[in-house]
Amino acid sequence: MANTSISIKFVTNVDDVGAEQNIIKVELDDEYNNNETTFNYGTKAYYRIYQYPDSGSMTVYQTQSDGTITAEGSGSGDQEEQVTFANTNTASSGFPIKSITDTTWLGNDLGAVSGTGTTIKSSQVGVGVLKIEYTADFTRHAISVPTQGELEEYTVIIYINGSTDETSDDYNDPNA
Numbered sequence: 001m002a003n004t005s006i007s008i009k010f011v012t013n014v015d016d017v018g019a020e021q022n023i024i025k026v027e028l029d030d031e032y033n034n035n036e037t038t039f040n041y042g043t044k045a046y047y048r049i050y051q052y053p054d055s056g057s058m059t060v061y062q063t064q065s066d067g068t069i070t071a072e073g074s075g076s077g078d079q080e081e082q083v084t085f086a087n088t089n090t091a092s093s094g095f096p097i098k099s100i101t102d103t104t105w106l107g108n109d110l111g112a113v114s115g116t117g118t119t120i121k122s123s124q125v126g127v128g129v130l131k132i133e134y135t136a137d138f139t140r141h142a143i144s145v146p147t148q149g150e151l152e153e154y155t156v157i158i159y160i161n162g163s164t165d166e167t168s169d170d171y172n173d174p175n176a
Contacts, residue, residue, distance in 0.1 A: 005038040006145055007155045008045050014058075014162040021117040023052040023096050024060065024162045029140060032072075041147040041154075046072060048138040051162060052096035052117040058162045060139075065157040067145035074139045083120055085110055085128045091120045095136035102133040 010026040028037060032046035039045040051060055062069055076098065083091035089110065097115035111123030113130065120132065145156055 004041050004151065005153050006041065006045070007038055007153070008047065008143065009155060009157050010047070010160060011157060012160045012162075015164060021052065021119065022058050022162050022164070023050075023117055024160055025050040025095055026158075026160055032140065032142075039145075041145055044070075044142040044144050046140060046142045047158075048075075048077070048140055049160060050095050050136050050138045058164055061161045061163060062141070063159050064143060065155075066148070067143045067156055069141055069143050069158070072140040072142050074137065076135050076137050078133065079136050080131070080133045082106065082129055082131050085122060085126060085130065087125065087127055089122045089125045091122075091130065093118045093120055093132065093134065095134075098135045098137045100132065100134045104131040105129070106131055 008028065012024045012026055014022045014024050026047060026049050029046035029048050049060060051058060078101070079093070079095050081094055083093060085091050093115065096117050097120070100113065100115050103113045106129040108126055108128040110126045110128045110130075113132070114121050115134065120130070122128070122130070143156065143158065145154070148154055
């Protein structure tokens with residue numbers, strides 16, 4: 001058989017109901033995948049789902065174009081990034097914040113910082129750059145795709161939907 005390259009693509013959707021900030025972010029799990037971004041038939045490709053809120057009011061459903069999804073546990077990852085404040089007191093982080101571990105203003109100091117979801121707030125309005133370190137919780141999943149003939153390149157789509165509608169059964173739930 002030819003050397004196969006399976007690519008995983010993610011599509012996310014969040015049903016925004018009410019004023020709550022519902023967030024889903026997905027990425028391949030570099031640690032479990034040994035920094036690989038393409039995979040062979042029959043091997044597991046691991047990925048992380050970060051969500052806010054992390055439990056209770058939002059349920060995450062998944063469906064895929066091929067293969068089998070399994071739940072592989074949960075974890076917490078350290079994140080570090082620089083965020084900008086442009087004549088405001090709010091900025092956005094790349095992942096939902098569980099807890100802020102360190103902050104450093106680069107240049108203008110806009111005061112104390114807090115974070116909820118992906119929203120970061122400073123105590124003062126202004127123009128500034130903040131180096132922020134924080135932890136973000138995730139659930140780990142894997143997908144395995146059975147052999148599909150002699151195709152050398154094969155793409156699998158994973159659709160991930162966050163919903164506050166508990167009656168939805170249109171999606172696979174690997175945690176069920």
